[in-house]
Amino acid sequence: SQQGEEDPQALSIQEGENATMNCSYKTSINNLQWYRQNSGRGLVHLILIRSNEREKHSGRLRVTLDTSKKSSSLLITASRAADTASYFCATDASNTGKLIFGQGTTLQVKP
Amino acid sequence: GAGVSQSPSNKVTEKGKDVELRCDPISGHTALYWYRQSLGQGLEFLIYFQGNSAPDKSGLPSDRFSAERTGGSVSTLTIQRTQQEDSAVYLCASSLARGPRNTIYFGEGSWLTVV
Numbered sequence: 001s002q003q004g005e006e007d008p009q010a011l012s013i014q015e016g017e018n019a020t021m022n023c024s025y026k027t028s029i030n031n032l033q034w035y036r037q038n039s040g041r042g043l044v045h046l047i048l049i050r051s052n053e054r055e056k057h058s059g060r061l062r063v064t065l066d067t068s069k070k071s072s073s074l075l076i077t078a079s080r081a082a083d084t085a086s087y088f089c090a091t092d093a094s095n096t097g098k099l100i101f102g103q104g105t106t107l108q109v110k111p
Numbered sequence: 112g113a114g115v116s117q118s119p120s121n122k123v124t125e126k127g128k129d130v131e132l133r134c135d136p137i138s139g140h141t142a143l144y145w146y147r148q149s150l151g152q153g154l155e156f157l158i159y160f161q162g163n164s165a166p167d168k169s170g171l172p173s174d175r176f177s178a179e180r181t182g183g184s185v186s187t188l189t190i191q192r193t194q195q196e197d198s199a200v201y202l203c204a205s206s207l208a209r210g211p212r213n214t215i216y217f218g219e220g221s222w223l224t225v226v
Contacts, residue, residue, distance in 0.1 A: 096142075
């Protein structure tokens, strides 16, 4: 079964609004990574957060990790139409780098 | 190279034929991964290489699937006697090493269509 489950499955917002996506997982992890995918092709790495970290920022992105709840969130602030994509969380539980992906959240940002 | 490079970008093949997909990881990356993404689905782990060895092949869906890596660099994923359910995007990724600090970088994928 999937390690990560994301919610919502789909999100539609207006440009300028914030978008929040959540990810839950089942087992202990070494790290959690968020990726973006445009048009069903390559994945672009956004942020890696280690299990001993609680929050990380990168530009307009903010990721939180709550290991007690086995959950993470990705916040995109001041969204742009170019942020329209699918967003995936992926967990590394084995310390080999083998990632287990969630089903993803499809984000649509309307201009 | 600057990023993970995969070829071909797109491949249409007839059912029953064999296909080879190639991955050229980021220079110096010792770990290499293959994933598969079927239409509208999440990513499914196939196989992981550390150097030339594959300590984890657990995701290969059947014995029609095999992969090798030579010289600690380029990897080839081979699908024999392709079936229509093999149609998917096959994504390759690499990382500098194992461990919780290492970001995994993906290529653009090879879109396989079996007709």
